Amino acid sequence: MVPLARKTLVHEWRRFLPSALAVAFSGLLLLVQAALVFGIFNSSAVYIRKSGGELWLGYPGTQSIELGRPIPQQAEIAALMDPAVERVEPFNWIDGDWRGPADKGGVSVFVSGIDTRSDALMFADALTPALRALLDEPDGVIVDRADLPKLGLDVGGQAVVNGHRVRIVGVGSGLRALGGVNIVTSLATSRRLDNGDSDGRVAYYVVKLRDGSDAAAVRQRLQPRGQARRFEVWTRDAFARRAVAYWMFETGAGLGVVLLAIVVFVVGALITSQTLMGAVAGSIREYATLHALGVGFARLRRVVLEQAAWVGAFGLVVGGVATALVVLLAHRRDVPVQLDLVTVAICATLVMGIALLSGLAAVRALRHADPALLLR
Amino acid sequence: MDATLVADALSKSFTTGAVRTDVLRDLSIEIAAGELTLVSGPSGCGKSTLLAILSGLLRPDGGRAFALGQDLARLEPAELERFRLQHTGFVFQGFNLFPALSALEQVMLPLGYLGLGDALARRRAGDALAEVGLGSRMQLRPAELSGGEKQRVAIARALAKEPQLLFADEPTSALDAANGQIVIDTLHRIARTHGATVLCVSHDPRLVGHADRVLAMEDGRILADRRVAASRSP
Numbered sequence: 001m002v003p004l005a006r007k008t009l010v011h012e013w014r015r016f017l018p019s020a021l022a023v024a025f026s027g028l029l030l031l032v033q034a035a036l037v038f039g040i041f042n043s044s045a046v047y048i049r050k051s052g053g054e055l056w057l058g059y060p061g062t063q064s065i066e067l068g069r070p071i072p073q074q075a076e077i078a079a080l081m082d083p084a085v086e087r088v089e090p091f092n093w094i095d096g097d098w099r100g101p102a103d104k105g106g107v108s109v110f111v112s113g114i115d116t117r118s119d120a121l122m123f124a125d126a127l128t129p130a131l132r133a134l135l136d137e138p139d140g141v142i143v144d145r146a147d148l149p150k151l152g153l154d155v156g157g158q159a160v161v162n163g164h165r166v167r168i169v170g171v172g173s174g175l176r177a178l179g180g181v182n183i184v185t186s187l188a189t190s191r192r193l194d195n196g197d198s199d200g201r202v203a204y205y206v207v208k209l210r211d212g213s214d215a216a217a218v219r220q221r222l223q224p225r226g227q228a229r230r231f232e233v234w235t236r237d238a239f240a241r242r243a244v245a246y247w248m249f250e251t252g253a254g255l256g257v258v259l260l261a262i263v264v265f266v267v268g269a270l271i272t273s274q275t276l277m278g279a280v281a282g283s284i285r286e287y288a289t290l291h292a293l294g295v296g297f298a299r300l301r302r303v304v305l306e307q308a309a310w311v312g313a314f315g316l317v318v319g320g321v322a323t324a325l326v327v328l329l330a331h332r333r334d335v336p337v338q339l340d341l342v343t344v345a346i347c348a349t350l351v352m353g354i355a356l357l358s359g360l361a362a363v364r365a366l367r368h369a370d371p372a373l374l375l376r
Numbered sequence: 377m378d379a380t381l382v383a384d385a386l387s388k389s390f391t392t393g394a395v396r397t398d399v400l401r402d403l404s405i406e407i408a409a410g411e412l413t414l415v416s417g418p419s420g421c422g423k424s425t426l427l428a429i430l431s432g433l434l435r436p437d438g439g440r441a442f443a444l445g446q447d448l449a450r451l452e453p454a455e456l457e458r459f460r461l462q463h464t465g466f467v468f469q470g471f472n473l474f475p476a477l478s479a480l481e482q483v484m485l486p487l488g489y490l491g492l493g494d495a496l497a498r499r500r501a502g503d504a505l506a507e508v509g510l511g512s513r514m515q516l517r518p519a520e521l522s523g524g525e526k527q528r529v530a531i532a533r534a535l536a537k538e539p540q541l542l543f544a545d546e547p548t549s550a551l552d553a554a555n556g557q558i559v560i561d562t563l564h565r566i567a568r569t570h571g572a573t574v575l576c577v578s579h580d581p582r583l584v585g586h587a588d589r590v591l592a593m594e595d596g597r598i599l600a601d602r603r604v605a606a607s608r609s610p
């Protein structure tokens with residue numbers, strides 16, 4: 001069989017290039033927006049995922065880590081009494097007002113108070129034991145390297161948080177928070193910065209279980225029952241998912257993603273179908289000749305759809321490579337991006353959908369392939 | 377002599393806006409295999425309409441059209457398509473070749489749709505191109521061929537199917553005199569050597585001397601039917 005679709009694509013590549021680029025660009029837009037959105041929103045769960053411990057205890061109904069409020073110490077005691085629990089580590093989370101150099105004004109910050117032992121659970125992946133030990137210096141704080149410009153300071157710089165003087169003793173990465181700068185301190189420092197508002201209570205307890213324990217079962221045991229519960233228990237994954245879902249849906253960003261995806265899909269399909277239709281129209285007399293010779297519409301349709309599929313495949317590859325470059329660049333710049341296989345598969349399906357749908361639209365142009373056209 | 381194409385009291389009219397034009401008026405002819413029949417007449421007299429009806433591309437308003445003994449009116453559109461695929465070849469004024477394909481591929485393409493394997497299609501296409509004198513130019517694309525050569529590729533494309541019926545609508549009108557002569561002589565030879573029914577319609581009076589039989593048409597009717605001396609053919 002003479003590969004008419006492919007030969008025409010190669011020979012008239014200039015004609016097909018715009019639609020291939022439209023598909024590639026649609027793919028790039030879909031993928032990059034997905035990567036950014038998931039990157040940003042997953043960073044709301046990054047503290048949870050990058051820490052040790054299997055269970056989190058926090059204020060009832062807390063939807064995302066930034067929304068933590070102090071809980072009673074009974075929570076810690078209840079956890080410690082469970083036989084499966086190996087260790088309970090307090091994690092404090094308070095709001096702060098950062099006053100640095102005069103030209104930066106006030107910056108709203110989150111203060112994370114953590115255990116400074118070398119085997120502590122919080123930020124186990126983000127902070128080395130050496131870095132963590134630096135926090136033992138009273139009023140010492142660690143910030144994310146990417147936040148330094150926003151704070152207008154370098155390591156060793158001093159600022160005032162909630163009226164207390166603090167000093168930047170180190171920088172880390174993977175500490176950034178959504179909606180504000182995250183600064184990490186020891187538990188003791190965080191209590192001082194709190195001005196006693198919380199009566200020494202902390203916002204979370206992170207629980208490490210003994211090896212081989214069933215986290216879901218322990219959660220069931222620890223979860224207080226009844227109306228007036230004063231804390232709630234989540235597994236680490238469940239709490240992380242809560243955070244992502246909160247940012248996705250409560251902020252309307254999830255809907256934005258879906259809307260933009262629809263816009264990209266429609267615009268991509270419009271451009272691509274126009275180009276394919278033009279290509280069909282350009283060969284309409286040849287198609288009409290084949291039709292006169294007895295080649296049915298079904299066969300001609302397949303030629304157009306095959307061209308659409310090739311355009312889609314090409315666009316997918318180009319869009320994929322461009323996305324990889326953008327993601328790489330973003331990583332270099334500490335912009336949070338994240339793509340998983342499912343997202344990539346969904347985007348790829350959408351992109352092929354754009355191409356094939358355009359092909360179906362272009363098939364309609366074949367109706368003009370009437371042999372009577374050739375007799376005039 | 378058995379007629380392979382029969383027009384029996386064909387009539388056809390077109391309505392554009394409020395104007396109705398009778399294009400064919402009670403037209404009857406019989407056309408035989410093994411010779412080149414030329415329908416000659418001025419532009420607009422209905423030649424192409426006649427060809428379209430006899431080849432199953434168009435339905436008449438009245439009368440009947442038979443091709444290879446088959447009443448075309450009795451065939452469903454899909455059956456008509458199948459009939460055309462198996463039995464008819466077409467050559468048009470425009471060459472209508474795919475710019476991306478070589479001469480060989482142009483000719484192989486319909487053979488693939490007929491279900492022939494690649495090797496057989498290649499051989500038949502090669503033979504057809506050799507027959508129209510393009511044996512050495514099979515790998516060239518339309519852009520590299522002259523108008524006359526392009527029309528011969530189009531003839532080879534129609535011929536390679538080994539159709540019993542070959543229809544040509546103004547096949548020489550886009551060509552100069554020398555190339556036009558080559559093309560009409562090629563069609564003539566095909567009728568003789570393949571025993572095919574070749575129906576050519578044209579307003580070009582220069583073709584008259586190259587046909588076996590000339591039907592003079594005017595205003596939707598056949599006015600004269602005469603045979604040309606056999607000595608004129610190559």
Ligand SMILES: Nc1ncnc2c1ncn2[C@@H]1O[C@H](COP(=O)(O)OP(=O)(O)O)[C@@H](O)[C@H]1O
Nearest residue numbers: 390391392399418419420421422423424425426
């Ligand atoms: N599809 C059509 N719709 C309207 N008028 C048509 C159509 N096809 C042909 N005609 C008219 O019918 C007449 C005969 O056309 P045609 O058979 O193409 O003539 P010829 O091939 O002899 O030049 C012309 O006047 C033409 O305008």
Ligand SMILES: [Mg+2]
Nearest residue numbers: 375376423424
């Ligand atoms: Mg005509």
